[in-house]
Amino acid sequence: MKKIILFLPLFLGGIFFSQVKTDSLQFSKISDQILSEGKAYEDLRELTKGIGHRLSGSAAYTKAEKWAFDKLKAAGADKVWYEDVMVPVWERGKESLQIKIGNGKYKSIKMLSLGNSEGTKGKNIEAEIIFVKNKNEFDALSEEQVKGKIVFFNYAFNQKFITTGQAYGDAGIYRRSSASWAGKKGAKAVIIRSLSSAFDDVPHTGMMRYEADDTTKIPAVAIGPKSADELENILKNQKVVAKLNSNCTMKGEQMAHSVIGELTGKNDQSVIVVGGHLDSWDVGEGAQDDGAGIVQSIEVLRTFKKLNIQNNHTIRVVCFANEENGVKGGEKYAENIKLKNEKHIFAIESDGGGFTPRGFGLVMSPEKRKEIQSWSSLFVPYGVTNFNAQYAGTDIEPMEDQGVALAELIPDSQRYFDIHHTEEDTFEKVNRRELLLGATVVTQLIYLIDKNW
Amino acid sequence: MKKIILFLPLFLGGIFFSQVKTDSLQFSKISDQILSEGKAYEDLRELTKGIGHRLSGSAAYTKAEKWAFDKLKAAGADKVWYEDVMVPVWERGKESLQIKIGNGKYKSIKMLSLGNSEGTKGKNIEAEIIFVKNKNEFDALSEEQVKGKIVFFNYAFNQKFITTGQAYGDAGIYRRSSASWAGKKGAKAVIIRSLSSAFDDVPHTGMMRYEADDTTKIPAVAIGPKSADELENILKNQKVVAKLNSNCTMKGEQMAHSVIGELTGKNDQSVIVVGGHLDSWDVGEGAQDDGAGIVQSIEVLRTFKKLNIQNNHTIRVVCFANEENGVKGGEKYAENIKLKNEKHIFAIESDGGGFTPRGFGLVMSPEKRKEIQSWSSLFVPYGVTNFNAQYAGTDIEPMEDQGVALAELIPDSQRYFDIHHTEEDTFEKVNRRELLLGATVVTQLIYLIDKNW
Numbered sequence: 001m002k003k004i005i006l007f008l009p010l011f012l013g014g015i016f017f018s019q020v021k022t023d024s025l026q027f028s029k030i031s032d033q034i035l036s037e038g039k040a041y042e043d044l045r046e047l048t049k050g051i052g053h054r055l056s057g058s059a060a061y062t063k064a065e066k067w068a069f070d071k072l073k074a075a076g077a078d079k080v081w082y083e084d085v086m087v088p089v090w091e092r093g094k095e096s097l098q099i100k101i102g103n104g105k106y107k108s109i110k111m112l113s114l115g116n117s118e119g120t121k122g123k124n125i126e127a128e129i130i131f132v133k134n135k136n137e138f139d140a141l142s143e144e145q146v147k148g149k150i151v152f153f154n155y156a157f158n159q160k161f162i163t164t165g166q167a168y169g170d171a172g173i174y175r176r177s178s179a180s181w182a183g184k185k186g187a188k189a190v191i192i193r194s195l196s197s198a199f200d201d202v203p204h205t206g207m208m209r210y211e212a213d214d215t216t217k218i219p220a221v222a223i224g225p226k227s228a229d230e231l232e233n234i235l236k237n238q239k240v241v242a243k244l245n246s247n248c249t250m251k252g253e254q255m256a257h258s259v260i261g262e263l264t265g266k267n268d269q270s271v272i273v274v275g276g277h278l279d280s281w282d283v284g285e286g287a288q289d290d291g292a293g294i295v296q297s298i299e300v301l302r303t304f305k306k307l308n309i310q311n312n313h314t315i316r317v318v319c320f321a322n323e324e325n326g327v328k329g330g331e332k333y334a335e336n337i338k339l340k341n342e343k344h345i346f347a348i349e350s351d352g353g354g355f356t357p358r359g360f361g362l363v364m365s366p367e368k369r370k371e372i373q374s375w376s377s378l379f380v381p382y383g384v385t386n387f388n389a390q391y392a393g394t395d396i397e398p399m400e401d402q403g404v405a406l407a408e409l410i411p412d413s414q415r416y417f418d419i420h421h422t423e424e425d426t427f428e429k430v431n432r433r434e435l436l437l438g439a440t441v442v443t444q445l446i447y448l449i450d451k452n453w
Numbered sequence: 454m455k456k457i458i459l460f461l462p463l464f465l466g467g468i469f470f471s472q473v474k475t476d477s478l479q480f481s482k483i484s485d486q487i488l489s490e491g492k493a494y495e496d497l498r499e500l501t502k503g504i505g506h507r508l509s510g511s512a513a514y515t516k517a518e519k520w521a522f523d524k525l526k527a528a529g530a531d532k533v534w535y536e537d538v539m540v541p542v543w544e545r546g547k548e549s550l551q552i553k554i555g556n557g558k559y560k561s562i563k564m565l566s567l568g569n570s571e572g573t574k575g576k577n578i579e580a581e582i583i584f585v586k587n588k589n590e591f592d593a594l595s596e597e598q599v600k601g602k603i604v605f606f607n608y609a610f611n612q613k614f615i616t617t618g619q620a621y622g623d624a625g626i627y628r629r630s631s632a633s634w635a636g637k638k639g640a641k642a643v644i645i646r647s648l649s650s651a652f653d654d655v656p657h658t659g660m661m662r663y664e665a666d667d668t669t670k671i672p673a674v675a676i677g678p679k680s681a682d683e684l685e686n687i688l689k690n691q692k693v694v695a696k697l698n699s700n701c702t703m704k705g706e707q708m709a710h711s712v713i714g715e716l717t718g719k720n721d722q723s724v725i726v727v728g729g730h731l732d733s734w735d736v737g738e739g740a741q742d743d744g745a746g747i748v749q750s751i752e753v754l755r756t757f758k759k760l761n762i763q764n765n766h767t768i769r770v771v772c773f774a775n776e777e778n779g780v781k782g783g784e785k786y787a788e789n790i791k792l793k794n795e796k797h798i799f800a801i802e803s804d805g806g807g808f809t810p811r812g813f814g815l816v817m818s819p820e821k822r823k824e825i826q827s828w829s830s831l832f833v834p835y836g837v838t839n840f841n842a843q844y845a846g847t848d849i850e851p852m853e854d855q856g857v858a859l860a861e862l863i864p865d866s867q868r869y870f871d872i873h874h875t876e877e878d879t880f881e882k883v884n885r886r887e888l889l890l891g892a893t894v895v896t897q898l899i900y901l902i903d904k905n906w
């Protein structure tokens with residue numbers, strides 16, 4: 001009996017270890033292929049240098065749609081198509097912010113209107129700036145103190161968070177909501193400190209919103225951290241008047257498209273999605289945000305095709321429209337798969353930049369999360385060790401209530417918010433190997449999901 | 454009895470968990486201090502922009518010594534001193550490489566002589582280039598085929614390695630030894646492909662050496678990966694003649710110094726070393742290599758002082774002289790502590806760049822390694838998970854035979870060898886938060902070592 005007892009676990013162990021070995025070898029093949037022959041970096045060069053930034057509703061976005069369509073074809077997709085998405089159209093136009101200290105002369109400050117904000121319709125708004133450090137300080141001000149003023153919120157990124165995304169989340173409410181707070185007390189405009197991990201003078205744009213009961217939609221602009229610190233210091237001792245002139249405004253809606261390509265499943269038609277968002281803000285080149293996620297997703301499909309991996313399920317690359325100022329692409333995609341009753345088993349997004357991959361955020365049942373965590377040792381040689389975060393990409397979140405298991409690539413976060421939503425988010429800020437490693441581990445995860453689910 | 458049995462582990466567990474909690478709190482204090490008030494980034498700006506590159510024996514190196522001395526004083530060191538180190542002096546001088554394809558005209562190629570190489574003494578060497586991919590191909594050539602030629606070794610970084618240091622190790626022999634191989638067969642010079650993870654046209658310098666029996670010391674130069682690929686392609690079909698002119702040469706020895714500062718131990722005089730190397734190559738600004746390690750080491754001392762952590766052992770920052778072309782600073786330090794019979798319990802170096810920290814290399818007894826590995830969960834919130842590598846810094850390795858436990862900070866490796874030993878290794882390539890996080894985890898590890906050893 002002893003022999004039999006010993007034999008059984010060894011036999012089962014043998015199956016287990018031979019599985020691990022098979023997966024580990026496939027992981028190497030994927031990694032070797034992408035690190036030595038990956039096209040994501042050159043694809044990103046084309047998207048950023050050839051097209052540049054591509055806000056929803058812009059001519060550049062339309063070019064990007066065509067580019068993504070052709071790239072998916074060239075990568076070997078069995079089918080490629082456009083999905084109609086009505087997107088909001090916001091245009092920046094000319095804008096300027098000047099300040100005058102005491103009785104001095106006006107001088108310009110680098111600024112960007114926040115996305116979706118209304119402007120001054122090309123007229124000058126001139127008003128005294130009042131300064132608050134945070135919402136508590138603002139709430140302590142009476143309507144009389146705020147009325148007719150420009151309110152400056154200088155809430156800084158908390159540098160103590162190890163993951164910069166936490167600091168971004170913490171400070172985000174000032175970008176999203178300060179115009180509504182100040183508008184309700186009669187302010188003429190708000191200026192916020194950019195949501196930035198850096199201390200340079202680069203302003204960051206990004207989405208704001210007016211609350212439903214905002215009777216006046218006051219302009220909201222961001223200035224760089226350096227200007228913000230200087231302005232705070234000046235305001236401690238002197239009166240400062242600002243002159244704001246901007247033309248940004250919402251211009252209704254327009255038809256745009258998410259671009260979708262797939263490798264049809266060899267055994268069933270249930271779908272695994274990998275994606276990023278094709279749109280960007282109207283500054284810089286949208287390289288880390290989110291050109292990186294787009295070219296990585298295309299790389300996944302190309303690699304399955306190139307290595308001739310027989311995918312059981314359909315693997316679908318979705319280049320989502322309009323993440324930045326509406327998430328209409330993500331919402332429409334979830335709506336359509338429900339309408340068409342397309343079974344989706346898994347979706348992953350890359351929208352944290354093409355930095356060295358560190359882990360995966362997992363939003364799914366505890367059982368499924370545990371199964372993915374049980375594969376974690378396979379990822380250790382690739383530097384991916386964090387499987388504990390529970391968040392997923394903005395564009396795929398609308399699928400959550402259909403029970404789709406969701407994930408997000410977690411890249412190293414340290415450099416992202418230095419350049420996020422700025423003129424500095426350019427191709428030069430992306431490192432080739434970091435970008436390709438991100439594509440590698442996403443491909444590896446999808447290989448395991450496709451094989452085991 | 455049951456109650457007692459249950460009580461005992463809970464009680465012991467209580468002690469254990471309260472220790473972990475204490476350490477975890479101290480980790481937070483260290484992290485908060487460095488991420489919000491750390492000076493390493495501004496220190497690095499001074500060193501790189503104020504002094505710039507600083508090869509051993511240069512006037513800039515002498516400036517850097519004084520700078521480091523003052524910085525250690527300002528950081529709160531109890532004692533700061535210079536340690537005499539005789540260093541080799543190598544000077545580059547003017548240099549150029551031109552190539553002529555077939556009967557065409559000469560055109561310049563970006564190049565750098567390798568460190569410690571002899572030059573052409575200002576005269577032109579003109580010779581046909583012959584190309585080999587690797588040492589095997591070179592070994593297959595007869596003396597007749599090599600004699601009078603310039604040998605071009607185009608051995609590329611292996612992109613398939615996940616850690617770029619492995620690719621650097623793999624390709625390193627071509628930089629170090631190809632001049633000796635080719636010289637023995639009568640070649641006039643060697644050109645190597647730079648040890649680079651990038652595909653740009655940036656040449657990388659770095660140390661080469663002649664073997665003891667080299668009768669002729671032939672010049673060795675590096676060209677960028679792009680030029681290397683182009684040259685290989687041309688050589689497949691056409692004859693190429695090169696004209697090399699360089700003035701680099703060894704100029705004997707000179708007195709220089711490692712710069713040392715310490716916080717004297719409160720309970721005993723045994724020493725914990727943290728360091729980097731103060732010298733750099735004579736191009737760029739020596740920012741990642743190894744200005745980063747220097748300013749991080751100073752940050753460790755500053756943080757202990759600032760947080761008023763009562764260090765049991767002496768914590769000593771060593772800014773080593775001459776790592777790049779001699780390691781004389783490291784050798785002298787090990788020699789001196791042996792002479793003075795100074796007990797050292799631990800030494801750690803940061804010389805992999807100021808990138809996001811990922812782990813620690815550990816060279817020590819299995820028991821000590823296991824003890825450090827048992828602390829690993831404390832480092833997880835800081836993204837540090839790799840405790841398995843077994844290598845340590847070049848400057849501290851000479852202490853190994855005295856039984857000193859050695860370690861090295863392992864930062865993310867993806868970007869380092871794009872810029873290592875080049876004009877591109879500048880302050881702008883260093884990210885503030887990545888640099889400070891590296892300083893944070895080194896301080897945390899030293900806190901644990903100091904407390905527990």
